[in-house]
Amino acid sequence: MSTTTNPPVVELCGVHVVFKSRAGTLFKAKHVHAVDDVSVQVHRGQTVGIVGESGSGKSTMAKVLVGLQPPTRGEVRFRGDVVTRYTPAVRKKVGRVVSVVFQDPATALNARMTVRDALRDPLDVHRVGDAASREARVRDLVHLVGLPSSALEAMPGQLSGGQRQRVAIARALALEPDVVVADEPTSALDVSVRAQILNLLADLKAELDLGMVFISHDIQTVRHVSDEIVVMRAGRVVESGPAARVLDDPQDSYTRTLLAAAPALL
Numbered sequence: 001m002s003t004t005t006n007p008p009v010v011e012l013c014g015v016h017v018v019f020k021s022r023a024g025t026l027f028k029a030k031h032v033h034a035v036d037d038v039s040v041q042v043h044r045g046q047t048v049g050i051v052g053e054s055g056s057g058k059s060t061m062a063k064v065l066v067g068l069q070p071p072t073r074g075e076v077r078f079r080g081d082v083v084t085r086y087t088p089a090v091r092k093k094v095g096r097v098v099s100v101v102f103q104d105p106a107t108a109l110n111a112r113m114t115v116r117d118a119l120r121d122p123l124d125v126h127r128v129g130d131a132a133s134r135e136a137r138v139r140d141l142v143h144l145v146g147l148p149s150s151a152l153e154a155m156p157g158q159l160s161g162g163q164r165q166r167v168a169i170a171r172a173l174a175l176e177p178d179v180v181v182a183d184e185p186t187s188a189l190d191v192s193v194r195a196q197i198l199n200l201l202a203d204l205k206a207e208l209d210l211g212m213v214f215i216s217h218d219i220q221t222v223r224h225v226s227d228e229i230v231v232m233r234a235g236r237v238v239e240s241g242p243a244a245r246v247l248d249d250p251q252d253s254y255t256r257t258l259l260a261a262a263p264a265l266l
């Protein structure tokens with residue numbers, strides 16, 4: 001098992017992301033400071049929970065963590081190397097190290113691809129092994145996420161939301177990343193399957209010694225899976241630290257408000 005003495009797989013150092021405001025609203029500021037001076041480290045074998053209300057910058061931070069969004073200011077390091085150019089080649093390289101699971105598997109998966117093709121696609125793009133080893137890897141992946149081999153022939157539309165999210169998770173694991181960033185991975189699912197997907201992510205993290213970033217607007221969801229918690233508000237980190245400390249002894253009034261407002265446990 002890795003420890004936090006190893007260098008981080010991905011690290012944000014004083015990252016800012018500023019967008020031009022989206023057109024359409026009167027009296028709005030010209031710019032949105034979506035991420036405002038955020039520093040965070042993600043190691044193998046560790047889950048960082050990022051929690052905050054809608055618009056607090058969580059998804060923008062997720063995009064920075066997976067190399068999809070260049071920072072306006074600050075540094076992003078993957079395995080210690082600072083990323084200075086966000087070219088397609090760099091993104092492809094980063095994609096092998098850090099992968100992402102989005103909120104809605106219905107839009108994350110191509111509706112016209114079978115599960116087999118969806119899982120084989122990243123292996124083809126990255127030219128991993130030969131045809132036989134790719135097929136073997138695809139079979140391993142589908143079992144790893146608790147689906148039967150028969151699911152390989154299915155189209156996404158024939159699966160339940162929970163099964164589709166399992167496929168999206170399997171696809172995220174195809175290239176054996178060091179870190180998986182899960183952006184609200186249970187929010188689009190029926191309440192009845194949310195706990196199953198949370199447990200699956202926790203099991204995979206332990207089995208594969210993955211680093212995980214778990215993003216949610218719901219602090220009660222984050223508490224179940226996180227070793228460290230980062231609380232965000234309006235692009236800023238208001239509080240961070242070991243999950244037990246942040247939850248049992250919150251130092252910031254905003255964290256206390258989130259805890260007080262949180263719905264019942266899953």
Ligand SMILES: Nc1ncnc2c1ncn2[C@@H]1O[C@H](COP(=O)(O)OP(=O)(O)OP(=O)(O)O)[C@@H](O)[C@H]1O
Binds near residue numbers: 034
């Ligand atoms: N591409 C963009 N262009 C302009 N503004 C953007 C863009 N992406 C995000 N924003 C703005 O940046 C802020 C942070 O958005 P972000 O989606 O990161 O927050 P979030 O915490 O993930 O919220 P949600 O849970 O609603 O997705 C918001 O004010 C949003 O409107």
